[in-house]
Amino acid sequence: MAVDSFSAKARKISANIGAHYVDNARNLPWRSPPGGDLPDPYHVWLSEIMLQQTTVGAVKSYFEKFTARWPTVECLAAANEADVLAAWAGLGYYARARNLHKCAVHVAEKMHGIFPRKESELLGLPGVGAYTAAAIAAIAFGKRAVVVDANIERLVARLFAIDTPLPKGKIEIRAAMDAITPKQGAGDFAQACMDMGATICTSKNPKCDICPVQKQCAAFALGNMESFPVKPPKKDKPVRRARFFWIERQDRILLATRPPKGMLGGMRALPDDGWAAGNDGHAMPPIAGKWQVHDNIVQHSFTHFSLEVDLAVYQDEKIATNKDENIWWPLNDIAEAGLPTLYAKAVKWKLKEEK
Structure with missing residues (x-):
């Protein structure tokens, strides 16, 4: 698509979306009002990392918790990675949390706490x-920059009826977003487009009747808004099997720290059988003894596979384990352990099963 082939349309789209944002901008804790002072770069960076593949509704409370506990990038850099991972628990995609801490350390130590512009x-x-x-x-x-997230991708694909299937269509979508991004106020415009995609140009049942760019929308003119963007057919997810191990004594539960690399790296978790995205776990317990196995207590979906989890409960009175990576955690404070959602589901099932 030639960028200059729709310059007049682009100007109209840019003006209408910008005007709509002034009166309808979402009030989000990391934002400044339209036309106001630029927000804190630390807040923008933190929120953008949290918002990757995660909804605004899920991120708000985490953002507020993080900025209350670590109000500056230097504070975050000085934190222990384990504490950052625990505070992140529940947001998913935990490599983001490890990179978040690594980036904070980089900015604090190599850039004197100042983000590059x-x-x-x-x-x-x-x-x-x-x-x-x-x-x-x-x-x-x-700065003038071309910002394209999933919401903007959907909005722009519909505005220009871009029918090249994703991911190839991303090139045309970015070119179209480039064409409608103004020289001044690119940050407000990007956030305006994000809001449009989140609240009006939604994936299902878009609210075209209140859309400020309905008259400029090629997909609306065609009457098939939900056909855009064109996505490739979904592949069936493989199903993996895992076994978690519940070892309890004196109202404390045995936790382990997962290996630093790989899925959920560095997180506290129940001991498990080495499951991975590419293979089932071996189902062998970490210690010999009497075990009661509960089959398929948790089903959890990752991006590229699904996981079915069994829970094996240790029933011997004598417990012989003293590995350095083991942690005895008070069951009453298990919520403070920062377990990934997958493991928290298993704990919740076990505690509920005991009642």
Whole structure:
């Protein structure tokens, strides 16, 4: 698609979306009001990392918890990674949390606590990809950058009826977003488009009757808004099997720290059988003894596979384990352990089963 082939339409879209945002911007804790002072770069970076593949509703409370506990990037850098991972528990995609801490350390130690302003320099930070770099440059520093998240992708694909299937269609969508992004106020415009995609141009049942760019929307004119963007057919997810192990004594439960690399790396968790995205676990218990196995107590969906979990409960009175990585955690305070959602589900099932 040639960018200059719809310049007049682009100007109209940009103006209408910008005007709509002034009166309808979402009130979010990491944002500044439309046309107001630029927000804290630390807040923008933190929120953008949290929002990757996660909804605004889920992120709000985590953002507020993080900024209350670690109000500056230097404070976050000084935190223990284990504490950051525990505070992140429940948000998923835990590599983001490890990169978050790594990036905070980098900014604090190598950049004197000051985030770079240029998109190209932001790309050099741990855990910061093309979208995040563009979003920080535009929103935190007022630079003109082309910001395309999932909401914007859907909005722009519909506005211009871009029918090239994803992921190839992303190139055309970015070119179209480039064409409608103004030279001034790119941060507000990007957030305006995000809001449009989240509240009006939704994936199902879009609210076209209140859309400020309905008249400019090619998909609306065709009458098939939900056909865009064109997605490839979904692949069936493989199903993996895992076994978790419940070892309890004196109102304390045995936890282990997962290996630093791999899924849920560095997180506290129940001992398990070495399950992975590419293979089932071996189902062998960590210690010999009497075990009662409860089959398939948890089903959990990851991006590329699903996991069915058995829970094996240790029933011997004598417990012989003294591995360095083991942690005896008070059951009454298990919520403070920061277990990943998958393991928290298993704990919840066991505690409920005992009642």
